[in-house]
Amino acid sequence: MIPILREFKEIESCIRVSAKLNHNINQAFYLCQKAVMHPIAPLFDAKEGKLKPNAVAALQRVFFLSDRDQDGYLSDQEMLELQVKCFGRSFDATDLIQIRAQLAKINPALATERGVSEEGFITLNRLYADKGRHETTWGILRTFHYTDYLSLSDQFLYPKLDVPENSSVELSPEGYRFLVDLFLLFDKDNDGGLNDSELKTLFKPTPGIPQKWLDFNFPYTTVHDEQGSITLQGWLALWSMTTFLDYKTTMAYLAYLGFEGDNSKKRFSGSSVTVAMTTAAAAAARLTAFKVTKPKKRRSRPRPYYRATPNDRSVFNCFVLGSHMSGKTSLLEAFLNRPLMTDIYKPTIRPVSVVNSVEMTGGKQCYMVMEELGQQEAAVLSNAARLEECDVICYTYDSSDPNSFSYIDGLRRKYPVLDTLPCVFVALKADNDRQQQRFDLQPDEYTKQIRIAAPLHVSSKWPSSVTELFIQLAEAAQQPGRGLPNQDPEEETNTIMPFALAGGATVLLAAAVAWIFKNVRVAGRE
Numbered sequence: 328m329i330p331i332l333r334e335f336k337e338i339e340s341c342i343r344v345s346a347k348l349n350h351n352i353n354q355a356f357y358l359c360q361k362a363v364m365h366p367i368a369p370l371f372d373a374k375e376g377k378l379k380p381n382a383v384a385a386l387q388r389v390f391f392l393s394d395r396d397q398d399g400y401l402s403d404q405e406m407l408e409l410q411v412k413c414f415g416r417s418f419d420a421t422d423l424i425q426i427r428a429q430l431a432k433i434n435p436a437l438a439t440e441r442g443v444s445e446e447g448f449i450t451l452n453r454l455y456a457d458k459g460r461h462e463t464t465w466g467i468l469r470t471f472h473y474t475d476y477l478s479l480s481d482q483f484l485y486p487k488l489d490v491p492e493n494s495s496v497e498l499s500p501e502g503y504r505f506l507v508d509l510f511l512l513f514d515k516d517n518d519g520g521l522n523d524s525e526l527k528t529l530f531k532p533t534p535g536i537p538q539k540w541l542d543f544n545f546p547y548t549t550v551h552d553e554q555g556s557i558t559l560q561g562w563l564a565l566w567s568m569t570t571f572l573d574y575k576t577t578m579a580y581l582a583y584l585g586f587e588g589d590n591s592k593k594r595f596s597g598s599s600v601t602v603a604m605t606t607a608a609a610a611a612a613r614l615t616a617f618k619v620t621k622p623k624k625r626r627s628r629p630r631p632y633y634r635a636t637p638n639d640r641s642v643f644n645c646f647v648l649g650s651h652m653s654g655k656t657s658l659l660e661a662f663l664n665r666p667l668m669t670d671i672y673k674p675t676i677r678p679v680s681v682v683n684s685v686e687m688t689g690g691k692q693c694y695m696v697m698e699e700l701g702q703q704e705a706a707v708l709s710n711a712a713r714l715e716e717c718d719v720i721c722y723t724y725d726s727s728d729p730n731s732f733s734y735i736d737g738l739r740r741k742y743p744v745l746d747t748l749p750c751v752f753v754a755l756k757a758d759n760d761r762q763q764q765r766f767d768l769q770p771d772e773y774t775k776q777i778r779i780a781a782p783l784h785v786s787s788k789w790p791s792s793v794t795e796l797f798i799q800l801a802e803a804a805q806q807p808g809r810g811l812p813n814q815d816p817e818e819e820t821n822t823i824m825p826f827a828l829a830g831g832a833t834v835l836l837a838a839a840v841a842w843i844f845k846n847v848r849v850a851g852r853e
Contacts, residue, residue, distance in 0.1 A: 365465040371456035381477040388532035392585040400442035413470040484579045486610030493623040496574035502616030520556025533583040567694040568682040571642045588612030643804035649723030650734035654755035661787040675701040685801045718804040720750040727759035749803040749810030757784035777812040
C-alpha cells in the first residue's frame with residue numbers, strides 16, 4: 328500500500344480492517360466520514376504541497392473579516408475570537424505561543440508581536456492540511472458559510488426578500504450604519520475620502536467594484552473630492568442608488584463584506600466575541616439591512632390615474648428630459664456640486680445616471696437618482712416598466728434658445744403617459760439673455776394652462792437656484808398629486824367630501840331605520 332499512497336496523492340488514508348476480529352471498524356467509519364465531511368481534495372494539492380487557489384481566496388476573506396481593526400494582523404484577541412466563533416471553545420495561552428513559534432520558524436514575518444499576518448494565517452492552514460488536520464480548516468470555512476466547492480451559496484448571498492409589486496427596496500438604518508462604519512474603517516488617512524488604494528483594500532473579499540457602478544461611470548456618478556476620492560456622502564448615495572435599482576447586488580456585497588446584523592456592530596465596536604450562525608440564520612440576519620417600501624398606489628380621477636403620496640420612501644428616481652444642448656449634462660454636474668469641465672458640446676449617447684442626497688425643508692434628507700436618457704430616450708419612454716421606476720420628470724429647456732421649449736410639448740404629445748407622472752419645468756442657462764420661444768405659448772403661459780408651477784430659472788452659476796430646483800424635484804416626488812399636469816391643486820382635498828357626505832347620509836339613514844323599527848314594535852304591543 329505504501330507505494331500506492333506515494334504515487335496517488337489523492338488517496339487520503341489507508342487502514343487494515345477485519346470485521347471478523349472487529350479490528351479497526353470504528354476507525355474505518357471515522358475515516359470515511361472525515362473523507363466526506365472534510366474532503367482534502369478541494370483544499371490541498373498534495374503533489375505541489377500547497378493550498379489550492381480557491382482555498383487561499385476563501386481563507387483571505389476569513390482573515391479580512393476577522394481582522395477587525397484592519398491592521399493586517401490577527402492579534403491574540405482576534406485569534407481568540409475566531410477560535411470561539413468557529414469551534415465554541417477558547418485557546419490556551421500556550422496554544423497561541425506554540426502557533427506563533429511554529430510560524431516564526433518558517434518565516435519570522437509570519438508571526439510578529441502585532442499578531443499573525445495574512446500569509447501566516449494561510450501557512451498555518453496549509454500545515455493543518457499537510458498533517459491531516461484539514462477538519463480544522465473546514466471548521467473555519469463552514470463557519471463563514473463556504474460550501475464543499477469553496478464558494479458562497481446563493482442561499483447565503485441572496486436570501487429571499489418578499490417585494491410586492493410596485494414596491495421598492497431601500498437600506499435600513501442598520502444597513503446605513505454598517506456602510507458608514509466600513510467607510511470610516513478603511514479611510515486610513517482620515518481625509519474624508521476613499522482613494523483607489525483604500526477602495527481596492529475594502530473590496531478585496533468581493534468580486535471587485537460592483538459592475539453596476541462601472542456601468543454608471545464610477546466614480547463620476549456621485550460626489551467625490553478634488554483627488555477623485557469618493558466621499559462619505561457619495562459612498563452612501565451610491566449604495567442607496569444600487570439598492571434602489573438592484574437590491575440583490577447590495578445584498579451580495581453585504582454578505583462578502585461580513586454584515587451579520589447585531590454581530591456587525593460587535594465587529595466594528597471591538598466588543599466581545601461574535602456568535603457563529605447557520606447559513607440560513609446569517610442570511611435572515613442580513614435582511615435587517617433592508618426595508619421594503621409600501622407599494623405605489625394610484626388614485627382614480629376623472630383624468631388619468633396618479634400616484635398616491637409615498638410616505639415611507641427616501642430614494643427617488645428622476646428622468647431629465649429636454650432638447651439637445653438644453654443643459655441637461657451641466658444640470659447633472661451641478662447636482663454633484665461639480666462645474667462643467669468644458670464648454671464644448673458633446674451629445675450624450677449612452678444614458679447617464681448620477682445620485683446625491685437632497686436636504687429638504689425642515690432638515691429631512693432623501694436621495695435622488697437623476698437619469699439623462701441620451702439616445703435611448705425613445706426606448707425608455709416607450710417602456711412601461713422603466714416609466715414605473717420614475718418618480719418625477721424634470722423638463723428642461725434652454726431659455727436663451729428660442730427653439731428649445733417646443734421639444735417638451737412634442738414629447739408630451741408623443742407620450743401621453745408622461746402626464747401620469749409629476750413634473751417640474753426648468754429654464755436652464757438663465758444667466759444668458761432670455762429669448763422669446765418660437766411656440767404658440769410662452770413657457771409661463773404653457774405651464775399655467777396645464778396647471779403646473781411656472782418654470783424655475785436656473786443657472787449652474789447660481790448655486791441657490793440649483794439647490795431650490797432639487798428641493799422642488801424631491802417635493803414633487805414625495806407629493807406626486809401636486810405636480811401632476813392638468814389637475815386642480817384643491818382637487819385632492821375636495822375628493823374627500825363625497826365620501827364624507829356619503830358617510831353622513833349612511834348614519835342618518837341608519838338612525839331613521841332604527842326609529843321606525845322602534846315605533847313599529849311599540850305600536851304592535853299596543
